[in-house]
Each structure stands twice: as C-alpha cells, then as structure tokens.
Amino acid sequence: MAELVYPPVIVLARSVFRALGIRFTVEGSEHIPAEGGAVLASNHVSYLDFTFCGLVARPQKRLVRFMCKESVFEQPVAGQLMRGMHHIPVDRSAGAAALSHAVRALKEGEIVGLFPEATISRSYTLKEFKSGAARMAAEADVPIVPMAIWGGQRIYTKARKPDLGRGKAVMLKAGEAFRPEPGADPMATTAELHRRVDALLHELQDRYPQEPTDDADRWWLPVERGGTAPTPERAKELDAAAVAATAQKRREKLQKKKR
Known part of the structure; x- marks a missing residue:
C-alpha cells in the first residue's frame, strides 16, 4: 500500500523527540520479523x-x-x-469489526500493534490483559512479539499535565516472538503473553537510568518500587469511576439531542 503519510510523520516525531532531548534505549528489534505479519503487544503507561x-x-x-x-x-x-x-479504529462497544480488520491486515503481512491492557495503567504495573492479541494471532497464524515500555509516563500520562522538560529517558524492549499452537486456548496464550511482558517490564524498571529528583517526583514509580503511584486496587477504582463519568456524559449528551 502507498505510504504517503507515515514516513513524514515519523520524521516529524523524531524531530520533536530530539527537541525534547528524550534519551531512548531501544532493544530487541531483531525479534521483529523482517517480513510477514506479527502482533506487537506492549504494556501501556502513557498517551x-x-x-x-x-x-x-x-x-x-x-x-x-x-x-x-x-x-x-x-x-x-x-x-x-x-x-x-x-x-485500525476500535469501537469498544463493537470490537468484532476491529478484530476482523486487524486479522485481515495480519494476513496481508502487516505488523499490528496493540495494548492488551486496553487502557493506561495508573499504577504503572501490569493490569489484566484482554485476549484480543491471542485471538487475532491464532486466526491469522502469525507470531506475537511481546514488548515493554518504561519512562513515557514521565512525559504525558493519565491524570497528569504534560511535562515537556528535556532529557527524560524512555526504554523500549521487544522480547522473543512466540506463536500460539493450533487450537491453543486463547486465555492460556494471553497468560503467557502477560508473563513475558511483565518480565520485560520488570527488567526495564530495574535498569532505568534515572531516579526521582525528590519525594514529590516519586509519582511515576509503582508503590512496590517506593513510588507514590496509585496501588493497583486504587487504580482499578479510579478507572471504574472514569468509565462511569464517561457513560454519564454520553447519556447527558443524548438527552440534549432529544430535546
């Protein structure tokens, strides 16, 4: 397919990254197939x-x-x-269409990226995974490449204003690809994917080169690492409240249209 938009956007994004002085560490690119379809599945900590x-x-x-x-x-x-x-657009109230779109792209040899947690993790620990990655990989008969990202939450994440200060470190690592066995239980594949992404995430957290500058700057670290991010339990409560608030706004918007 013609790529008239993507390459210029990459050039622009890299210029912005340089202007912000982001210090990238990118590892595991050799696990990305040089050709053919694959699912790239990552944790989710920032916008x-x-x-x-x-x-x-x-x-x-x-x-x-x-x-x-x-x-x-x-x-x-x-x-x-x-x-x-x-x-690929995803309508969360009708996910089958997005899944079919993704499977078609995979069969055409594309790499499809997704975040199995579905939303940003407020606790910066790994949430439960949805089974979409496992299902689409099995249907398209392509491998899954697990990956992890760490540090992006310091720039722009949920419930925080963007921080465009220079010099923040962002680490990315792709792990070894694996292919679901024919007839494999998608929940078992999802559990294996979760295990692999979690291991990659902990490795990046262990090696992250920057520390909080003071106690107020510990917000981007999970509680388990001495940070002040919400606990996973509190994060789940905040997510539920946000979903309820969004649903209420939609109802109010519909009511206004009916008047």
Whole structure:
C-alpha cells in the first residue's frame, strides 16, 4: 500500500523527540520479523506509547499499524493522519469489526500493534490483559512479539499535565516472538503473553537510568518500587469511576439531542 503519510510523520516525531532531548534505549528489534505479519503487544503507561513503540520496528524497516480507540479517528486532523497511516479504529462497544480488520491486515503481512491492557495503567504495573492479541494471532497464524515500555509516563500520562522538560529517558524492549499452537486456548496464550511482558517490564524498571529528583517526583514509580503511584486496587477504582463519568456524559449528551 502507498505510504504517503507515515514516513513524514515519523520524521516529524523524531524531530520533536530530539527537541525534547528524550534519551531512548531501544532493544530487541531483531525479534521483529523482517517480513510477514506479527502482533506487537506492549504494556501501556502513557498517551505517547503508540508513538514510541513503533521505534522498535524501524531497524527492520517495518511500520506498525496500531489499534486505537475510534474517538481518535473522529478528530479532524488526528483522524486524517491515523487513516493515512492505516491504523485500525476500535469501537469498544463493537470490537468484532476491529478484530476482523486487524486479522485481515495480519494476513496481508502487516505488523499490528496493540495494548492488551486496553487502557493506561495508573499504577504503572501490569493490569489484566484482554485476549484480543491471542485471538487475532491464532486466526491469522502469525507470531506475537511481546514488548515493554518504561519512562513515557514521565512525559504525558493519565491524570497528569504534560511535562515537556528535556532529557527524560524512555526504554523500549521487544522480547522473543512466540506463536500460539493450533487450537491453543486463547486465555492460556494471553497468560503467557502477560508473563513475558511483565518480565520485560520488570527488567526495564530495574535498569532505568534515572531516579526521582525528590519525594514529590516519586509519582511515576509503582508503590512496590517506593513510588507514590496509585496501588493497583486504587487504580482499578479510579478507572471504574472514569468509565462511569464517561457513560454519564454520553447519556447527558443524548438527552440534549432529544430535546
């Protein structure tokens, strides 16, 4: 397919990254297939993850088609860019269409990226995984490449204002690909994917080169690492409250339209 939008966007993104002085560590690119379809599945800590995660595939000269919530495609400028880069819209109330779209792309030899947690982890620990990655990999008969990202939450994440200060470190690592066995239980494959991503995430956290500057700067670390991020239990409560608030806004919007 013609790539008129994606390459210029990559050039622009890299210019922005340089301007921000982001210190990237990118590892495991050799695990990205040089050709053919694959599912790239990562943890999710920031709004910029899909922009960062694609860097792992660049040494193999591959582009990643990310699955993103449909509302992004409805925005005038962002929507045009997302469609131009052939990313995949996801309507969470009707996920079958997105799954079929992703499987088709995989069978056509594309790399499809997704975040099995579905939403950003407020605790910065790994949440439960949805089974979509396992299901689409099995249906398309392609491997899954687990990966982890760490540090992006310090730049722009949920419930925090963007911090564009220079010099923050962002680490990315892809792990060894694995292929679901024919007829494998998707929940078992999902559990194995979770285990692999969790191991990669802990490795990056162990090697992260920067420490909090003071106690107030410990917000981006999980509680288990001496940080002040919400506990997983508290994060789940906050997520539930956010979902309820969004649903209420939708109901109010519908009521206004009916008047």
